[in-house]
Amino acid sequence: MTPFDIGLIMTGVLLVLVVFGVRVAFAAAFVGLVGMIAIFSMRMGFERGFMVALKMAGTIPHSKSVTYALSVLPTFILIGFLAYYAGLTKHLFEASKRWLGWLPGGMAIGTVFATAGFAAVSGASTATSAVFARVAIPEMLKAGYSPRLSAAVVAAGGTLASLIPPSAILVIYAILVEESVGKLLMAGFLPGVVSVIIYGLIIYFMAKWKGGAPAIGGFTWGQRFSAVPGTLPIIGVILIIFSSLYFGFATPTEAGSLGAFVVLLTAFYKGMRTKQLFQALHETARLTVMIFTLIWGVLVYVRFLGFAGLPDAFKDFIVGLDYAPLLIVICILLGYAVLGMFMDAIGMLVLTLPVVFPAIIALNGGPDVSAADSALGMSGAACAIWFGIIVVKMAELCLITPPIGLNCFVVSGVRPDIPVQEVFRGCMPFFVADVVTVAVLVAFPAIITILPSLM
Numbered sequence: 001m002t003p004f005d006i007g008l009i010m011t012g013v014l015l016v017l018v019v020f021g022v023r024v025a026f027a028a029a030f031v032g033l034v035g036m037i038a039i040f041s042m043r044m045g046f047e048r049g050f051m052v053a054l055k056m057a058g059t060i061p062h063s064k065s066v067t068y069a070l071s072v073l074p075t076f077i078l079i080g081f082l083a084y085y086a087g088l089t090k091h092l093f094e095a096s097k098r099w100l101g102w103l104p105g106g107m108a109i110g111t112v113f114a115t116a117g118f119a120a121v122s123g124a125s126t127a128t129s130a131v132f133a134r135v136a137i138p139e140m141l142k143a144g145y146s147p148r149l150s151a152a153v154v155a156a157g158g159t160l161a162s163l164i165p166p167s168a169i170l171v172i173y174a175i176l177v178e179e180s181v182g183k184l185l186m187a188g189f190l191p192g193v194v195s196v197i198i199y200g201l202i203i204y205f206m207a208k209w210k211g212g213a214p215a216i217g218g219f220t221w222g223q224r225f226s227a228v229p230g231t232l233p234i235i236g237v238i239l240i241i242f243s244s245l246y247f248g249f250a251t252p253t254e255a256g257s258l259g260a261f262v263v264l265l266t267a268f269y270k271g272m273r274t275k276q277l278f279q280a281l282h283e284t285a286r287l288t289v290m291i292f293t294l295i296w297g298v299l300v301y302v303r304f305l306g307f308a309g310l311p312d313a314f315k316d317f318i319v320g321l322d323y324a325p326l327l328i329v330i331c332i333l334l335g336y337a338v339l340g341m342f343m344d345a346i347g348m349l350v351l352t353l354p355v356v357f358p359a360i361i362a363l364n365g366g367p368d369v370s371a372a373d374s375a376l377g378m379s380g381a382a383c384a385i386w387f388g389i390i391v392v393k394m395a396e397l398c399l400i401t402p403p404i405g406l407n408c409f410v411v412s413g414v415r416p417d418i419p420v421q422e423v424f425r426g427c428m429p430f431f432v433a434d435v436v437t438v439a440v441l442v443a444f445p446a447i448i449t450i451l452p453s454l455m
Contacts, residue, residue, distance in 0.1 A: 001042075003039045003042075003307060003308045003309055004308055004309050004310065004313060006035055006038050006039055006308055007035065007304070007305060007308025007309065007310040008308075008310070010031045010032075010034065010035040010038075010304070010308075011031070011305075011310070013031055014027055014028060014031040014301070014351070017030070017031070018343065018347070018351075024294060024297070024298070024343070024344075024346075024347035024350070024351065025293045025294040025296065025297035025298065026297060027297075028297040028298045028300065028301035028350075028351065029057070029296065029297035029298075029300045029301065031301055031304070032057065032297075032300035032301035032302070032303060032304040032305075033053060033054070033057045033300060033304075035301075035304040035307075035308065036052075036053035036056060036057065036300075036303065036304045036307060037049060037050050037053040037054075039053075039304075039307050039308065040052045040053050056303065057300045057303070060296060060299050060300055060303065061296045067175065068251075068253065070171075070175060070292070070295070071253045072166075072171055072181060072251075072252040072253045072256050073168055073171055073172075073288055073291060073292075074284055074285075074288045075253060075256030075257045075259070075260050076122075076166035076167075076168060076171070076256045076259075077124060077168065077284045077287050077288055078256075078260045078280065078281070078284045079121045079122065079166070079237060079256065079259050079260045079263050080118070080121060080122030080124055080127055080128075080161075081127070081279075081280040081281075081283045081284050082260060082263040082264055082267050082272075082280050083118065083121050083122065083233075083234065083237075083263050083267075084122075084127070084131050084280075085267060085272055085276040085277070085279065085280050086233075086263060086266055086267035086270050086272055087270055088118075088121075088230070088231075088233055088234055088263070088266070089114070089118055089131050089132065089135050090135055090230075091227070091230025091231055091234075092114040092117045092118055092230075092231055092234060093110070093111065093114045093132070093135050093136055093139070094227050094230065095114075095224075095227035095228060095230065095231045096109075096110030096111065096113045096114040096117075097110045097139065097216065098219045098223055098224045098227050099224055099227075100113065101215065101216030101217070101219065102215050102216065102217050102219075103204060103207075103215060104204055104207035104208050104213065104214075104215050105203040105204050105206060105207030105208075105213035105215075106215050106216055107136075107139065107140050107143055107145065107213070107216050108140065108145065108149060108150070108153045108203045108207070108213055109199075109200045109203050109204065111132060111136045111140070111153050111154060111157055112153060112156075112157045112160075112196055112199045112200055112203065113196060113200070114132065114136070114157075115128055115129075115132055115154070115157030115158060115160055115161075116157070116160050116164060116192065116196045117231070117234055117235075117238075118131065118132070118161075118234070119157075119158075119160040119161035119163075119164045119192075120164050120165065120166075120234070120237075120238045120241075121166070121234050121237045121238065121259065121263065122161050122166075124161055124168060124287065125158045125159050125160075125161040125162050125345075125396075125399055125406075125407060126158065126399075126406055126407060126410050127158075127161070127287075128157070128158040128160070128161045129154055129155055129157070129158030129407045129410045129411050130158075130410050130411075130413075130414055132154045132157065132158070133151070133154050133410070133411045133414035133415055134414055136150070136153070136154055137150045137151060137154060137411075137414075137415055137418075140153070143214065143216055144212075144214050145212065145213050145214075146212040146213070147417070147418045147422060148418075148422045148423070148425060148426035149203075149206070149212060149213055149426055150418075151408075151411045151412070151415060151418045151422065151423045151426055152400075152423060152425075152426025152427045152429075152430060153203065153426075153430075154411050155399075155400055155405075155407040155408050155410070155411045155423055155426075155427055155430075156199060156400055156407075156427055156430035156433075157199070158399070158407045158410075158411075159396040159399045159400060159407060159434075160192060160195060160196065160396075162345060162392055162393075162395060162396045162399070163188045163191055163192045163195060163389070163392055163393060163396065164188060164189065164192035165185035165186065165188050165189055165192075165241060165242070165245070166185060166241055166252070166255075166256060166259075167185065167188055167392070168291065169345060169346055169349065169392055169395065170184045170185055170188055170388065170389075170392055171184075171185075171252075172291070172295065172346060172349065172350065173349060173353065173388045173391070173392060174388070175295070176298075176302075176349070176350060176353050176354070176357075177353060177357050177384060177388070179384050179385065179388065180452075181252045182245045182248075182251070182252050182455065183385055183452040183455060184385055184388050184389075184452075185241075185245055185252060186242075186245050186246060186451045186452050186455060187385045187386075187388070187389050187448050187449065187451060187452045188389055188392070189242070189451060190447050190448065190450065190451060191389050191393065191437070191441055191447060191448055194437055194440060194441070194447060195393075195433075195434070195437050198433045198436055198437050198440075199430060199433055202429050202430065202432070202433045206429060233262065233263060233266040236262055237259040237262055237263055240255060240258055240259050240262065241255045241256070241259050244258070245455075246451070246454075246455060248455065264277075291346070294346060294347065294350060295350065298350040298351065301351070301354075302354040305354050305355065310355055311354055311355050311358050311359075312358070314355045314356070314358075314359050315358045315359040315362045317359075318359040318360075318362065318363055319359070319362050319363055325363050325364070325375040325376055326376065326442075328363060329360065329363070329376070329387075329442070330442070332356060332360070333390065333391075333394055333438065333442075336348065336352070336391060336394040336395070336397075337394060337397055337401075339352070339398075340394065340395060340397050340398025340401060340404070341398065341401050341402065341403065341404060343398065343404065344398065344404060344406055345392075345395035345396065345398050345399060345406075346395075348395060348398060349391065349392070349395055353391075356391075357384075357387070360383065360387050361380060361383060361384060363375060363376070364376045364378070364380065364383045365380065366380055367380040367381070367384070368380050376445075377445070378445055378449060382445070382449045382452075382453070385448065385449060385452050386441075386445045386448045386449055389441065389448045390438065390441055390442065390448075393434065393437060393438050393441065394438065396434060397431060397434055397435075400424075400427040400430060400431060400434075401424075401427075401431060402424050405420075405423075405424060405427070408420055408423040408424050408427060411423050
């Protein structure tokens with residue numbers, strides 16, 4: 001048996017474990033360790049191979065947790081929880097309702113814009129959905145919106161946190177493929193705007209065609225402008241993070257820390273108590289530990305894949321296919337759409353990127369290829385960023401598609417009066433909207449690459 005055979009067998013074991021409900025972090029770590037023991041035992045005997053594999057797996061948590069790039073995660077996560085406990089989400093929703101409520105489906109459109117604003121300081125999709133399920137759904141139901149649409153808007157709007165910076169999942173992508181965190185975060189801004197616009201258009205035409213989402217009038221210009229000051233802290237944090245990354249006068253970690261400090265001051269100004277501060281810190285710690293554990297476990301598996309030779313084999317297979325490169329990319333994206341029905345977004349990416357990413361870069365012509373000589377019409381560096389945004393957008397699909405659809409379960413959990421089946425049905429138009437968005441980003445990659453290229 002060759003290392004490649006062991007790699008295939010153990011990857012199959014990993015998929016079985018995940019299907020049967022074993023956490024991705026623990027399944028990946030177990031498979032990676034057992035796989036390395038098997039490979040090293042073939043080369044140097046069981047006793048020595050076991051010790052070498054054990055020591056190698058044991059060094060990964062420390063070596064990767066002290067990586068500076070990872071320090072950005074807790075700061076971004078903290079911003080979101082502090083903003084929630086400061087009550088800034090209510091101000092966002094109220095301002096969006098007053099400015100956009102006059103449109104058909106205006107309160108739902110306003111909810112999308114409000115979730116996008118919160119996503120720009122949160123970075124966590126499920127947290128965004130949970131917050132707005134409490135804030136927005138009661139208001140929409142009171143205004144005569146259908147429960148299905150109200151819940152679906154919140155679930156779909158929460159997915160924007162995966163793309164709009166600061167995005168935790170983009171940071172994880174950057175770490176896994178060793179790309180610039182700052183450039184990837186900047187690259188997600190315009191695609192996020194495109195997603196918001198397409199969501200808004202979908203809601204508008206649904207409201208015009210089907211009804212069930214009446215316009216909300218009665219707000220004077222004075223009432224609209226009076227709602228703006230409550231949104232200024234979030235706008236300020238967005239400007240801090242965006243300008244810091246774009247102009248380069250702060251690292252992503254420093255920008256996140258500064259943003260968290262601004263939101264903390266705002267929270268205390270608005271009367272946040274010590275108990276709420278500890279709740280925000282506790283939630284931040286829990287989510288950070290979960291993400292770090294997932295990264296540790298998957299990196300053990302990634303190390304095993306390298307010894308098994310699976311990434312190189314898959315890369316050679318993809319490059320050797322006699323089809324148009326863009327068609328191959330589309331087929332890979334379709335594979336992500338199917339995989340997303342059975343795995344959560346982060347787990348899906350961390351398990352596939354070690355194999356898929358090298359193949360995409362090789363398909364384009366390699367990491368150092370110029371745009372003129374590439375297969376996909378972009379340089380190697382641009383392709384790495386472009387594929388990151390595309391694959392994260394595909395990962396958003398799994399947040400609103402059955403049977404996993406985590407955002408749909410979160411919304412239904414907060415609002416048990418709305419069955420999760422209704423949330424899934426309501427999300428179907430937004431699934432179509434995401435497919436349209438992916439098609440636009442594939443057809444016009446400059447939407448993704450323009451801002452990073454100017455940094």
